[in-house]
Amino acid sequence: MDNVGIVVDDLDTAVAFFTELGMELEGRMPIEGSWAGKVVGIDGTRTEVAMMRVPNAAGRLELVTYHHPKAITPEPKVAPANTLGLHRVMFAVDDLEDTLARLRPHGAELVGEVTRYEDSYLLCYLRGPGGIILALAEQLS
Known part of the structure; x- marks a missing residue:
């Protein structure tokens, strides 16, 4: 890719x-x-x-x-995570809470909440610029 x-x-x-x-x-x-x-x-x-x-x-x-031509705004503008099409892009981060703190002043908003998946990952979905959905994953030791 x-x-x-x-x-x-x-x-x-x-x-x-x-x-x-x-x-x-x-x-x-x-x-x-x-x-x-x-x-x-x-x-x-x-x-x-x-x-x-x-x-x-x-x-x-x-x-x-x-x-x-100007971009077209989808309806609803803030589509939920189960909308057909490109779902999200996930980024691996070293410190999820620190990353969220740095992104919030740039408009980042959590979609749900930071969640622990077993003893493997901390995960979250967030909305970035223009309402796009991103995911963050912090691998735990």
């Missing part, structure tokens, strides 16, 4: 959020032209993309904001 793409309404906010999560901004650029519209099936599309990289790993996250 090369990357996972997420459409966001505020690219600066999303970049700041994922940077705080520990990702690195690999690059940022506008995308437009007839080739771009042909790829996504939307004529006249103009977007800006920020590629975020997981340090020392192959995983990348492509954050996209649409300038034209």
